[in-house]
Amino acid sequence: xVDVTLNVNGKECEVTVAPYETLCDVLRNKLGFTxxxxxxxSGECGACTVLVEGKLVCSCLMLAMQAxxxxxxxxxxxxxxxxxxxxxxxxIEHGAIQCGYCTPGMLLAAKALLDSNPRPSEEExxxxxxxxxxxxxxxxxxxxxxxxxxxxxxxx
Amino acid sequence: MSNTKNLFRPSEYFKPTSVAEAVKLLDEYGEKCRLIAGGxxxxxxxxxxxxxxxxxxSLGLDYIRSDSQGARIGATTTFAGIEVSPVLCxxxxxxxxxxxxxxxxxxxxxxxTIGGNICSALPSADSAPVLLVLxxxxxxxxxxxxxxxxxxxxxxxxxxxALDRGELLTEIQLPVHPPRTGTAFVKRxxxxxxxxxxxxxxxxxxxxxxxxxxxxxxxxGAVAPTPLRAKETEAMLQGEEPQEKLxxxxxARASEEIKPISDVRSSxxxxxxxxxxxxxxxxxxAVAKVFA
Numbered sequence: 001x002v003d004v005t006l007n008v009n010g011k012e013c014e015v016t017v018a019p020y021e022t023l024c025d026v027l028r029n030k031l032g033f034t035x036x037x038x039x040x041x042s043g044e045c046g047a048c049t050v051l052v053e054g055k056l057v058c059s060c061l062m063l064a065m066q067a068x069x070x071x072x073x074x075x076x077x078x079x080x081x082x083x084x085x086x087x088x089x090x091x092i093e094h095g096a097i098q099c100g101y102c103t104p105g106m107l108l109a110a111k112a113l114l115d116s117n118p119r120p121s122e123e124e125x126x127x128x129x130x131x132x133x134x135x136x137x138x139x140x141x142x143x144x145x146x147x148x149x150x151x152x153x154x155x156x
Numbered sequence: 157m158s159n160t161k162n163l164f165r166p167s168e169y170f171k172p173t174s175v176a177e178a179v180k181l182l183d184e185y186g187e188k189c190r191l192i193a194g195g196x197x198x199x200x201x202x203x204x205x206x207x208x209x210x211x212x213x214s215l216g217l218d219y220i221r222s223d224s225q226g227a228r229i230g231a232t233t234t235f236a237g238i239e240v241s242p243v244l245c246x247x248x249x250x251x252x253x254x255x256x257x258x259x260x261x262x263x264x265x266x267x268x269t270i271g272g273n274i275c276s277a278l279p280s281a282d283s284a285p286v287l288l289v290l291x292x293x294x295x296x297x298x299x300x301x302x303x304x305x306x307x308x309x310x311x312x313x314x315x316x317x318a319l320d321r322g323e324l325l326t327e328i329q330l331p332v333h334p335p336r337t338g339t340a341f342v343k344r345x346x347x348x349x350x351x352x353x354x355x356x357x358x359x360x361x362x363x364x365x366x367x368x369x370x371x372x373x374x375x376x377g378a379v380a381p382t383p384l385r386a387k388e389t390e391a392m393l394q395g396e397e398p399q400e401k402l403x404x405x406x407x408a409r410a411s412e413e414i415k416p417i418s419d420v421r422s423s424x425x426x427x428x429x430x431x432x433x434x435x436x437x438x439x440x441x442a443v444a445k446v447f448a
Contacts, residue, residue, distance in 0.1 A: 002169070019209055022161065022199070030402035041161060042200045044350060048205045058263045063192070065169050066211060101177070109262065130349040131261025156411055 001118030017098040024048040024059035035075050035104045042130045046132035049105035075104035087149045094145035098136035103120040103131045109147045164204045165310040169210040181210050183299045183322030191234045194267035227330040231271025234258050251339035255286045258343050261350045268349050271325045277317045283359035284383035286374035290330050298323035311382035337362045338445035340438040353378045354422040355430045359438040362445050369393045379414035379427050386410040398443045407436035
């Protein structure tokens with residue numbers, strides 16, 4: 001067992017991990033970030049998606065030891081001072097959340113997209129969420145919410 | 157919840173900071189150890205018997221450079237890095253950037269490395285047909301020093317590569333190609349993204365001044381125990397003018413050079429038909445690129 005430090009949503013978290021523990025398991029079960037879901041445990045569904053230094057990764061495929069010293073963002077890190085991120089507001093407004101299980105990963109995929117491409121086309125939005133499976137919505141409302149959030153940022 | 161990962165129980169984790177150190181560890185632990193970079197193949201393996209993990213992401217092998225001899229790609233360069241590389245955005249190297257874009261998902265591309273993709277040696281590896289048609293060479297470090305090999309000889313069987321005990325792939329080189337060279341990469345999966353290929357095809361050809369085909373390369377993946385070059389098919393095109401009827405005959409020949417199996421993704425029969433269609437499509441695309 002080894003001590004590692006994970007910077008999660010801006011806060012340093014010290015935790016003891018085994019070499020085989022995944023970042024997903026450690027975030028959920030040892031650090032209490034249960035907004036990071038585990039669905040397929042094999043990198044195919046995207047429910048476990050987090051940002052590592054701003055890049056989308058599947059936390060179920062990253063070892064906790066590989067995340068040592070790195071900056072991790074979960075969906076909890078999207079809101080600041082209790083205020084929802086425009087993406088979160090638009091997801092609610094557009095009915096882009098049903099069971100909610102894909103939502104944390106979807107929001108982070110959308111965030112990563114808008115950070116590098118503030119005015120994406122619909123095609124680009126669909127590519128950006130292509131690693132996140134949704135069983136409920138058929139994706140339409142999610143795509144519309146992301147495009148609406150992109151437009152809203154332009155008005156700020 | 158945990159399926160395969162219930163069996164994954166390495167007890168030690170090393171993170172060497174030099175290739176020499178990594179080689180020493182690999183040689184010392186032999187079959188007890190596995191390398192980890194992106195981890196997207198290792199952590200999805202069915203029964204990963206690993207006692208020792210060697211993390212190779214701190215060896216400085218994440219780079220893409222160009223020089224007068226072509227392009228050099230470090231083994232732990234991610235597919236995301238390849239997708240956006242200014243070195244690889246020009247023809248004919250951009251076929252590799254395209255293949256990188258069609259591999260996996262955005263998350264997987266941020267983690268998976270090109271070295272891992274070819275060392276895992278799955279028949280469906282998306283970078284393999286492209287590297288085969290670009291005549292890539294590989295640098296390998298080992299206990300006896302460094303060696304170089306053509307990628308053609310690297311794939312030995314399903315999940316079997318040509319690395320010996322203690323050896324580590326460090327770099328992939330792409331040579332310079334002549335002007336009037338066109339390339340294409342076509343992949344079909346069960347769904348638009350994320351899936352392993354049912355068939356993937358890469359083509360490279362150069363047109364001489366008289367518009368005849370020189371230097372033809374056709375490679376297919378997911379249709380044999382290894383990614384392979386359709387060499388008899390390539391010979392049919394040598395010195396010939398590109399023509400639809402010829403491409404039809406050539407594509408039919410390519411679908412005879414393969415040995416597909418039926419698996420969860422597709423039947424052998426469908427793979428045979430699809431190979432013919434995709435080779436024909438890729439040949440047409442490659443020629444169109446020459447004239448673009």
